[in-house]
Amino acid sequence: MTHEPLPPSRLRLPLWLAGGAAAAYGLWGSAFGTDTDPVRVAVLVVGAALAHDLLLAPVVVAVAWWGRHLLPAPAQRWAGGALLVSGALVAVAVPVVGRFGARADDPSLLPRDYAAGPLVLLAVVWTVAALGAWTSHRRAAR
């Protein structure tokens, strides 16, 4: 399908000015405020973007490409969906499963069994996806 460029919004300039002001205020505070660490923050901000663009995204794009070539059509969507849900759960689970913040004096921080919970979650996600793919496959075959 085509995708024609559109004329800029009338709100473009006001949004640019407001956004520029907010970002300038934030950059100024990050650089000169008390209790900040500008060098470390800059490294982490740029590093996060680079880590996504150069490491995470290529891996996900490669997995998606293989999925499209290896799996039959109905299974692709279910596998893709399961991958997306598992990826999101894993992303927010890393700090708790790793127990990186655990403190010996405070058992109320990270009080659960973070090995069993996520495994059950992933099992549920992939079982649902497998059942869904199987159902779609049967429907397509009929």
Next chain:
Amino acid sequence: MVRRPRDLLTAPLRTPLPTPPDRLRVGPLREGAWSRDDADTERRASWLGLWLGVTFTVCLLTGLWSHAVQHDWLPVPSRPRDLYRVTQGLHVVTGLAAVPLLLAKLFVVYHRLFTWPPAKDLGHAVERASLLLLVGGSLFQLGTGVMNVAGWYAFGFFFTTVHYWAGWVTIGALLVHVGCKLPYARRGTRRTTTAADPTASSRRAFLTATGVATGAVVLTTVGATVSPLAPVSVLAARDPRRGPQGLPVNRTAAAAGVTRVDPSYRLVVVGATTVELSLDDLRAMAQTTARLPISCVEGWSADADWTGVAVRDLLALVGSGTDRQVRVDSLQRTGRYRSSVLQPPHVRDPITLLALRIDGEPLHPDHGYPVRLIAPNRPGVMQTKWVGRVVVL
């Protein structure tokens, strides 16, 4: 040709930039390297952008509110009792919900990173450069936020101020981005009833999966503050039912260095006059019991029945009214939160307490034995524990 002032202002942005030599156009930059349907990409990106816009806006507003409350920027009312609990719960929930939305959005538009030429004109170059701040800033805010909620402070800086400033940078970059993309987002979220769209069903599946992922992240974490959901929140770093006396703790007595309280302990109250009160003196005063939440800035909250002396009753003892600020100092020697200030609305509130008991029992050391401050609509870090002095300012 008549030009409006607005056009003159943006004219430099239309300065064309040279196209780099074609031999640099390799790998993912090659023509046809990405088989993507532009209209489909626009629709996916528009819906995800809209949802991200909602979560980021709620996250920004609740975050600013939390910052304002902690820095006494506003006259904050003492009621409703659960207001801060709700706003901070929303802050953390919308931040977590944004994680799958952001990852899905970046996946959808990733191939645009390899646009050729890299920048058509100066405006395009500025727009693309601002994306580094938007993408990096968003990943940084969500990443360090998720770590912070789990008590993982490996980033090595004081989270609160850095999160505040980086929030302004990220939201500024987002406004610039919205300014560029608004017409496309409008077109992309319009429901069309024209000719059959072969991409529609796969797009629906993708957006549904993103919605399911967002719901799954919320359900598995929100139980840290919505206690009925605690059993299913298997990824939450806190359980509002667990901790000493059934209540989580953020700073323990051991961490604060207040493990032993001397029998000669006296609460010093400084107003028009000064009095020193022993624990027995405090227990002999009129006791108030109130059900109040600890609402942590890290997004968990839990209710308990607190019993103790109303702050305004203490002020009456030293001949002070309730129209002044009151500083509450902890016995802990160090720490950022060893002291907090009560504003007049909180001072006046009859359930702003110096608590001696929790659910009928004397306070556990980790909950601030012998005496802690507990007040309605107040961040947990300002509910000073191990109180040694109360000073009318």
